[in-house]
Amino acid sequence: MINILLCIMAGIAVGYLARKRTVMKYTGSLLSVAIMLLLFFLGLSVGSNEQVVNNFTSIGLDAFLLTVGGTAGSLFCAKWVYKKFF
């Protein structure tokens, strides 16, 4: 938790201080490379995890239900804010 906060905060500070430098245009690509590496690792651990491979259907169903809940909730709140404030 504290490491996560420190990494982001350090990034924000560096990003703000260096926001006018041309190096900044590479952060997007570096970010993509990090995501690709980590998703590849995630794929490896998913594929070698029997618990995940054998229960893929129920995992998918749980994911679907959580998506429906979260998305529907935000749709209703957005409707209320739109009517009330915009």
Next chain:
Amino acid sequence: MKQSFLYLFLFVVGVILALSGIMPGVLLNDNIATWVLYALLFFVGIQIGAGKNLFAALKRFGWKVLMIPLATTAGTFTGVLLISLLIPGRSLTDCLSVGAGFAYYSLSSILITEFRGAELGTVALLANIMREFSVLILGPWMVKYFGKLSPISAGGATTMDTTLPVITKYAGPEFVVIALFHGMIIDFSVPLWVSFFLSL
């Protein structure tokens, strides 16, 4: 969009390599993943710090723009809380950490895998991919029945990149600034909420 498919492709390649048993165990070393994760968070921070969009929306619309990320967050957590009653096998905090991905599937699934393992990480990956695609596919329907802010709330952290074209097209160009602002705030909140719920 292209980038999203590339990400998914790499994930699938990883799954297939692991299933076929070709991959040496060295690569499953969690230490490497942890350091790449820290680098990832650092880059996310840099993008937030260097962003110029944060104040443009505040200037144009005033403080009421803050209501939109608030609505996204409150609505998502309420919806997930209710749905979690239908999923007895998972704790409320695990469900909320998945919901707190706000469609940012790469970051949320990686964080959750790091702290809870690949099973919940996979739930987060799938759930948040579905959330992103729901906006790409149902965007026009959302605008029709839930108003012009609804695809922004549904899009969560992706409203500054992948879902922005859909929002621009169906909610209108005047909502672009709001979408960028919303995406940044939610983007920033994803790692905070996810690690908060996982630490409970």
